[in-house]
Amino acid sequence: MSELRVLKRVKKIDRAAWFGQTTLQKVINGVLILLLLACLVPVFKWAVIDAQIRGSERCVTEGACWVFIKVRLLTFAFGFYETHELWRPVFVLSMWTLALVTIFRASYNFTLKILPFFITLLPLLSWGLLDGRWFGLPYIETAKWGGLLLSLMITLVSLSMAFPLGLLLALGRMSRLPLIKAGSVAFIELWRGVPLIAVLFMSSVMLPLVLPPGTEVDKLIRVFVGVSLFTSAYLAEVIRSGLNGVPKGQGEAASALGLGARQRLFLVVLPQALQAVIPSLVNSCISLFKDTSLVVVVGMFDLLGTVQQANTDPYWLGYSTEGYMFAGLIYWGVCFALSRFSLQLEKVRNV
């Protein structure tokens, strides 16, 4: 019998168990349902029935005022990016989407070949397009990038920088050379032991200090550096657990077949290791995406930052609940979709 059919049968038994519950359990269940409804109905009434979405002025209803979200939607999506230049962020984001789809759809060998291009070219290209100066487009400074665009850019660019570094650190931690091993361990444990906020504070204060006097570093670049270093330590641990899981015989067999050290790593060990930790990698992406909201603390306006700023607009005072609900829904949607995606990958692997 296939696994699916077993699962279905188990579900059926479960359902039978529920209908065959004792009276007490049924009563408790009923009371709980009533309690739940008593909580959810007012929320539903507020958010949907009494809500207002028409118009562009302050609302007069008792319920939620989604007008507030509607008039600010563009800011929440792109920050204060020039409205007539919006094709640039849209283009950049579609480029990334295409790249991610390719990475997950293509065969390992193809991915291995294109990945280096993706993680070097895409960040540079995105930066060039959004900033504009390299391509002769109107210049738009990073302070104007914001909203969901900024959250996604920080996630994607930092991930591109953190992944190779994390891979190197994982290999370094497993190296038999004592100095390299110690260096990697120290680096990983240092970053994993401190909070991201402190890292962001540090990168915004210390980075200009450690560079030669007179070097100007864009605020966003400082954030990229801080977040990448922080993330690389976590990715390194994930990749290391994957490398640990590859049976020793695999590497030995590759050696016996006459493969060199590099071939052994990239063609035999690494594919298996990465395949095994894809779900954990996706989970790291989820945490990273959630953590990007911390850039609010160093004065950047990502999705949460723009919402927070909109909440303090004197004309729209009193609608912070709607704002937070909207931001929460977007974050939740992205994270929940990603976590389902990682579960799916896990299932495919287990079959």
Added chain:
Amino acid sequence: MKKTNSMVKGLIVQGLFFIVILLTVGFAVHNVSIQLAARGISSGFDFLKNQAGFGISFHLIPYAETSSLGRVFLVGAVNTLFISVISIVLASIIGLLIALARLSSLPVLKAIGFAYVETLRNVPLLLQFFVWYFAVLRQLPMPLESWHFGKYVFLNIRGLYIPFPQDLSAVWIVIAALLVGLIVGHFLRSKARTIRMENGHFPRWHLVPFVVPLLVPFVALVYLRSRVQFETPFLEGFNYSGGAQVIPELIAAIAALSLYTAAFIAEIIRGAIQAVSGHQREAALALGMRPRQVLARIVFPQALGHIIPPLTSQYLNLIKNSSLAAAIAFPELVLLFAGTSLNVSGQAVEIMAMTLGFYLVVSLSVSALINLYQARALRYERA
């Protein structure tokens, strides 16, 4: 020949690595010293003796504007540890309850548990801080229309007002008595167990170990009864005074931290309990154990081995995440030291090193403690 070759190669690689690190660090140190000299800041930790000159809205140890910056560091560290410890306790309790809800046979409870975990886990913690602070606690009434909980507890937009002991030293003595009682009780209990192992039955005084932890603090309380007195909050003008005020920042921080972490803890506990093989449960039931006994004596001890390592990392995450309270202006270490003190003194290197050092020391010592505990707890696990 081959072996020496690879050894030489290894040495060269490590030598290069070392030189690169040395050059990078040297370059950074050189630049920092130039830049600090240009700003007229001398390095060293003398600045810790300087007067802070700013107020702190919440401190557990004595502090005044005239206190030193070193004092500020201590206040921040104590505040960070304070909200972390409270949140860890609350998160563990809520997490366990949610895990049990998700494992329950009642579909509604299951659904509630699922919704809780999936909602809180997938929304950034900072957003949850903001929701608690700016959306929930701002809805509270003004002081004159405070909510009353009993006669002595009041909640309004300025915070929670609770009775507070006038003489703290007496309270500490009672707490110390409780600790002494617990230690003595634990010792007696293990003694009783050894006697039972030898004679086959508990000694006659087998209930004493449970009485001692209650009796000792009770005696202390009776002895110190004149000194243990609570000051209660009362309405004075437009606000409450007397007792203790729990500021809204603290409430929001603890609520956000504990509820968020509880979602992760619930998943850990649920996963660990489900990972215990069903045969174990069946075997225990076949031996005639009651369902509660099965959970307490068979399933839970085995699940513990799967719970502790990820639970530790959740606790560590919580301690690190407590720094997010800086965003709602709760005076914890990052805000007070890496924020305000850095602006006041300009000693970026020393301050960042001390702040990061604090978190590193806490992380390392917590994981060391838990490893110690785990080594004890895993004695019973089959290899």
